Amino acid sequence: MHTIGRLSTRFSRRLIMMGAASATAALMLGSQPVLAQGKAPTGPIEITSGTSPGGTPDVLMRRAAKILNEEKIITNPIVVQNRTGGSWMVAANWVLNKKGDDNTVLTIAQPILTTPITTGQPTVYDKLTPISMFIQGDLLIAVQPNSPANNLKEFIDLAKQRERSVKVAGAQAGSTDHMVTGLVEKAGNVKLNYVPFDGGGAATSAFLGGNVDMIVLPPSEALPLIKSNKAKLLAVLSENRRKEPEFKDVPTAKEQGFDIVWGQSWGLAGPPDMDPELVKFWDDAIQKLVKTDAWQAMVDEMFLRSEVVPASQAKEHMAELHQEHLALLRDLGLAK
Amino acid sequence: MIDALASLGQGFQVALAPMNLMFIFIGVCLGQLIGALPGLGPSAGMALLLPITFGIPPVTAIMMLAGIMYGGMYGGTLTSVLVNVPGEAASVMTAVDGHKLAKKGRAGAALSVSAIGSFLAGIGAVTALVFVTPPLAEFALSFSSPEYFLLATLGITATASIGSGSPLKAILMAVFGLMIALIGTDPILGSSRLTFGVTELLDGIDFLPVAIGIFGVAEVLASLERSYDSEPIKTRLRDMWLSAKDWAECRVAILRGGFLGFFIGLMPGAGPTVASILAYVTEKRFSKHPERFGEGALDGVAAAESANNSAAHGALIPMLALGIPGSASTAVLLAALVLQGIRPGPTLLVEQADLVWGLIASMFVGNIILLILNLPLAPVFAALLRIPYEYLAPGILVISLVGAYATTLSLFNVGLTLFFGMVGYLMIKADLPRAPVVLAVVLAQLMESSLRQSLMLSEGSLVIFVQRPLSAILLLLVIGSLLLPLLNMLTRRRVARRNRREGSISIATK
Amino acid sequence: MKTADIVSAVVMLVLSGVVFATTRDLPYWADFAPGSAFAPFWVAATGAVLSIALLVSALRRPAGPPVDWPDRTGFQRVILTAGGLWAVIVAAPFLGLVATAVLFMLFLLLVVERRRLLPSLFTTAVTTALVYGVFVAWLGIAFPKGLLGV
16 A cells, blocks of 8 residues: 555545456456366456555556566466455455456455454455465655654654654554554554544655654655655664665664564455465466566565565465454554 | 756657657547546546556656646546536536536537636646746645645535525535535544445545536436427537637636646645636636526636646646645556656656656647647537437436446446436436535545544644644635625625615605 | 425435434544544534425425426436436346447437437447447456356
8 A cells, every 4th residue: 555555545536447458358358268177267367456556556466467478477468457445345355256267366455454354344365365475565664854853762752752742644544554653652652643644645745744743654655755855764664674775774663672563565365265276376476476587676676575475374374464453453443 | 947948948859759749649639538538537547548658668658648637637628518427527617517508509619718728727837837846846735634624615615606596405415415425434533434334335435426427317317308309409600619708708717717726736635626616616706797607607617627727737746846646647647657667756856857847848738739639629529419419318328327337347336326317317306406516525525534634733723723824814715705695695685675665665755 | 396395305304314323423522633423413413404494494485386397208208217227237247238338228219219210220339339449449448248248
């Protein structure tokens, strides 16, 4: 949901969307006979996405689709379709109803886990067939460049002076930004004033306008802000520091004595009870994908990480993620 | 200043390269078409065509996509005027007055004035882009939640004066619109409101199914009542063009609409739809014949159409200077930049000067192409109304439904459109004004969220609305707009009473 | 219009009631700012007050001209068209959206409006070509496809 996703979430209601495909691909889609034998799907493949085009998961999947085709890892035409609505649940339901379909997979993003929790609907992640999680994004805590706080400790001390006096801008309730704020509150034993805006773009402009003190940013968005001295970075919320020259001096929260490790991750899942042979087909394809130069270049360019959680561990990994999100959202009083 | 001109000159060299020129042309034509089709707005069209831009150089790609963005603003007018279906969100006010004009045989005039207004406002906005982008971007940042709240309030309070019927009904219908907007997840606290357990309603009801239904589908249903053959709308050739009188009437409207639209477009929280609504209601206040608004006011159309185009251009300022999207379309432009491996943000103006100046120059070129396309063709498009309505109606319905499907790829949206079509039909029968509903749907969320954000920012203190200079000014405007009609009513009543008394005296003396 | 006003007022009153009732349990105020129930409460309250005002003014007024309902045939046409539109939604998943749209257009032109066959076929063909060309071929939107695969 970050990067452009953050920028465009506030518009997602209006930013109407769908994916793009060639005419032939669109024509053939769905008219494919269901032939589960063999290892590969026949005909065009749909990657269902729940964001509007331009959202980070959408950008990632479109790039992945392009590289998979170009490097001939998968020869079937791959089409990303954006089925927006219901905070990803429309996309999730679409794939949940595709049991036995070999040609549809779902992009896994945070809302797949969080929406059922915050709306009190039955969980979705355990009904899908996880394929793999293969993209991770780090998050940074940024404050105003003239802020008296120069590290996380000083920031927490600042917040301790008066409850809810430190303002944080972020996206809608239950978003990544909100969860990170919750983690900071918990780790520092403070109360912050979280102000939800209509998406990342609006939050960033509130921050740049000097209306709030803190904001949560992915590295790709933080970079132009620190370059133009419009923000100061206090911490990266990953296990290890990032290696790029621009970020190597930003300490992790853990180094500073606060156990805050949080990030975003994206991956793919198939419809319920997907044929194990097909899961293997995808698993192999993803393994090959992340080794390509084109993929590595994209990951570097967008300041992401690409560590594959293969199909064999994906199920467990998803369950773990679900528990983490559930616990955090409960703390924030958002779990139903 | 000289620097800017030199850079612009370089930009023109980029924009006028044959390949770029071709893509600008393709972009604006696509924009015109996408804008005209109901349902799909320019942002959707741009997003759909994103993959095509993978293969072409970044500058060319961005020029083409931007062409779709402002081309859509020109195109949206078409369907609004001709068949009362807003082609895209920002043309909603045009659907109100433009179609009334078309029914009077003045479609040509409405289309021409929109084209001229859009062009002048567009060129004006791009010129501002050339010279004052950085300071304007800083200015845009001084708008935040308190200002947005007051701006939205200004729009909502104007609903009572929209339409010719009773203000009571107009406000009641605005309340209906607010109810529609409440449906969905509360963005601040995350609780579901009025969703009744329907997953599709979690993200709320989009404005387009409401607008297409309540205006377009309802209009067609109402017109089908007549079982006799309808007379095609007769247009005399001299009504096709703008007369000198029309132009005199609309000149100032274009200027006002253009300026207002530009400033609202600047603000990252507003966008072209809000801009055109506010320009329309402002124009009504200034107009010499406010009673014509809602019944076919050419200056209303001119103001709304100029505003949406200059807002579309204005939204580029925070996007280019800060990397903040001011509208749905600029959000897609940002996505396109990222896909091309260019990182938007405050450093873009320096690091990608060629791209930025090329884009700015391309918008001069694109607006000229659009004017050349639209002005001579206005009478031709208007002549479409000569097709008997019986043949147009099924086409309008089918294209509206397909457009509604395409926005989210779900039949649920089609159902919503039909539902609001039925509601709109009953509203026509019950003589309830339809514009306030649509207007409230657009403004409601902005109004509610920004009120709550403001109070969260101020830790619960209302002082935030007077402390900030911009919001203090807006507050005065809001109060003024509330008191003015009240004052008018009181004086009118007093005059009426005096007249009555004088009348009775004169009878007594007889 | 008297009856119409009364009906509109009652409908809005009921809607206000629904808005109020379904959001009653949400927080009205949260920390510094209004909560989830604040806006619904005031919207419902305004709606209720205005509907009552409309109701009262309608009741006090002598009956004006009645609602301008169409004649029998006109009414039939509206009902048939509305029915046809809903049928499109029901049939689209089975027949495909494009095929359903073609059937709907022919139904509207030939059955409801009783147009001549040839111009009707022509109109349908032009509209279908436009829809197919723009949405499917060019923008690549995946419409529901029917048993025939279109």
